[in-house]
Amino acid sequence: MRHAITALGIAVAVVAIYLAVQLFTPPPAEPDLGPQKSSAAGLFTVALAPEREPVPMNALHGWTVTVTTPDGAPVTDATLAIDGGMPAHGHGLPTAPTVGGHLGEGRYRVEGMRFNMGGLWELRVRVETPRGGDEAVFDLML
């Protein structure tokens, strides 16, 4: 019986120490690779999708951005801009892509995207509307 209690005590201590370590170690900055994001101030929901999969390397290609309000209504009067780079390498995109006007149902076309390295990329979509602007940030692993 005494042995059992000691064993239990040790087990509890181990679990407690494990939890404490878990609690106080900051989680590694996991890239959030989801294709849909809330913009920083929550004004919009932004989805970003490549027109070709897998995403080609070293070739110009297009993407589609879809912008809705948080409750799902398409945003049809936005002006969009896209930018990005590789934070770990400290460089931007190798091209300066452009985003065209509204195509319907909150969709906009990005032209001139190109990736020239494998690894983690960050893409920032800036959305401006007469009611305010906001930015959504995407992570992309190539």
Added chain:
Amino acid sequence: MPGRRVLLGVLPALALLAACDPTALDEAERETVIGLSLSALPALPEDPSNRVADLPAAAAFGATLFFDTRLSADGRVACATCHQIDRQFQDDRPRGEGLGLTERRTMPLAGVAWSPFLFWDGRSDSLWAQALQPLEDPREHGFTRTALAHEIAARYGERYARIFGPLPALDHLPAAAGPRGSAAERAAWQAMAAADRAAVDRVFANAGKAIAAFERTLRHPETRFDRFAAALARGETPTGDAALDGLEREGLKLFIGKGACIDCHNGPRLTDEHFHNTGVPAVAGLPDDTGRAGAIGALETDPFNCLGPHSDAPAEACTALRFMVRQGAELVRAYKTPSLRGAASRPPYMHAGQYATLEAVIEHYATAPEPPAGRSELTGIVFTERGRKALIAFLKTLEP
């Protein structure tokens, strides 16, 4: 399920084997290697700015012009003087030399049509626009565009006409006049009627388009590395000269792994066709060279660029220019990543032949020196002596 059980038995055994041989490739590495092979090269990109780009007659005419020394001020310099056919279309010198000494290393030409921007700093957006520059550079051909038009009329009139239509009237034009020539040649150019200048520019551009059609036929030869990758792609064990030895495989793993060479030297040409500041030292005594940063203005004002009057492309097809990064600190002293196919047998290295050997190149990547200007993308890598040898052994597999 006996088959399954056998597989289950084999897999750990294979894993064990892989663990014993440090030069064996894992599945991800195998994929990467196959992606670097020549057979993964995409189709030849179209050049909508050059309507004769894929016309065999134009390529044949372009080949003639490429080797023609009479298209120069002293009758002795052709494209082929610096871009030598038996030397991978380069000249083994630190800096190209025609009528005078240039400031940059002559670039090899195999696979050049896959590159959206030409020159070390990418100051041309097509092969035909590129070809016009050496013709009039006083250190290269030192020729003028009216002299070129006269030369074509005198010796190639019929071939020209079959491809591009009749030549304009040229007899009344000066023998040597052009906007980049001597003071007298520039003055003669200015004195010409605007319509005559436009007509001569058209002939000049067409000569470039024929040369470009020829350059589009220059392909990378298959290398030992490609035969190795092809065997991997078929799921076979490479044999004969396709089998890379331990040192070569170790170099390959370094190249695509810890050495991070593949960050920039990627794809089947082993280049990302982009511009990077890698801290390559400046050559003492040469004028300041800002690399890509200095090329943007030249590209945008080049009358022979894709948006200019001699381009055959609608504006929206000029994608290299349309989506070009025009400013930013990253452009300073950034140079185009060279293809590493055939590099082992063509020292010296870098944009002005700064390094005489591959050993010196590897030392550069190990130390990551401070750049003369801008910010280098390199951070320095610790290589063992064996690692350096291995990388060089791997680079040598990129030879036919």
